[in-house]
Amino acid sequence: MFKMLLSEQATVREDLIDTLKLHSGARVLEIGCGTCRDTIHLLNRNITVYAGDLSHEMLAIGQQRLQDAAADFDRVRLFRADVMRLPFADGFFDAAYHFGGLNLFPDIAASLAEMTRVVRHGGRVVAGDEGVGPWLSSTNFAKILKNSNPLFEHSAPIQHVPISARNVDCRWVLNGSFYLISFDVSSGEPGLDLDVEFPGWRGGSHRKRYFGRLEGVSPQLRDNVVKQAAAEGSSVSAWLEKTLRAAISEK
Ligand SMILES: C[S@@+](CC[C@H](N)C(=O)[O-])C[C@H]1O[C@@H](n2cnc3c(N)ncnc32)[C@H](O)[C@@H]1O
Known part of the structure; x- marks a missing residue:
């Protein structure tokens, strides 16, 4: 898939992970880790990774991949879980990451909310999946991708980002074929000074x-x-x- 999009897999995955803005020693959740292709790259950073997936089969292949890569198993824990019910306390992680399955999660808003719940205030959430950038919809590029794989019909689900998100970004990677949503975790609605007086004839605040x-x-x-x-x-x-x-x- 990376090759057909004229991209180099390792370079793209490193770029996706850069979006997490990780600091040394961070504790990071990767959910929907699949066969641990991103986990390997996460472990290039000096962090601890909790890599989870719904599928035992995917996790077994992932474990083998990590073993083959001589991964440091002191810094990675594999676990089976549903993104909708993560077995971690509120704010347990410095960051949460997912790539590749968001469109098919049963409830995208609830999935992003659950990833956000387990990240501390000030931490980061990054999630992306297939979805050709809307500005490309009339191109052969978009039509060919969607013809081969209807998942590319998806739009970036920015309407499902939790209210507590701040500094929300959405960019498209892999030549504009996958969206990547990222945000900082805060709480409640954005702040607003309700008492600043407006200038002009109408006045008020x-x-x-x-x-x-x-x-x-x-x-x-x-x-x-x-x-x-x-x-x-x-x-x-x-x-x-x-x-x-x-x-x-x-x-
Ligand atoms: C297309 S794979 C992507 C794997 C990996 N992130 C990658 O980029 O190679 C999507 C993964 O999401 C997992 N998944 C699907 N639904 C899930 C859920 N509700 N909770 C956790 N993982 C889920 C699947 O088992 C699968 O391994």
């Missing part, structure tokens, strides 16, 4: 505009309020706050 909405008034009254606020050199938001506070005697 995100908090006032989003959480402070009142029932409407007639269009004519609205226009008159806008005019009155402008005449007093005030934003509409500030004028309304002042006037409504005075009307209910609130400071």
Whole structure:
């Protein structure tokens, strides 16, 4: 597959793993490791790898590959697990990696969420699979790949990236035929300062505009309020706050 995409397998796999931005001594999850083709490259870094797969058969071939490559078995643990239920505590890993099977995981959002759950705050998640870049959809390149293998019809599932992800990137590798999603793990929604006042005639802040909405008034009254606020050199938001506070005697 690498050859037909005019790429050198080892170079591509090293590039994919660079996306993890690993530091020496990191503890890394590789799920869907298959026959450990990436595991060998992960072990080139000074890290510990937990390489898991759903299939006993794949893991057996993977173990043999690692033995043949004289891998350091103090730094690699093979285990059988489903990406949807990883047998690790929250935040156990510095990074989580998957390549090659994401499109066919039973629930992509739940799989990415589970990979994210086991990575510490500030760690990285990287996942990729077949999916020709959308800008190439009209090319013979895309049509030929999709004709031979319908998996190339998939799109990068960026809508399934967890809300807690930050610095989300999506790039296409192997000449644009595989997507690679990567992100840093954080928690909750991105932060937003709700109280910065907007300049201009409307005024207000995100908090006032989003959480402070009142029932409407007639269009004519609205226009008159806008005019009155402008005449007093005030934003509409500030004028309304002042006037409504005075009307209910609130400071
Ligand atoms: C196409 S292979 C890719 C293997 C390897 N990552 C590589 O790049 O050579 C996809 C792997 O995902 C595994 N897999 C499929 N569903 C899985 C699941 N729910 N949980 C864990 N692994 C799964 C398969 O057994 C298979 O080994």
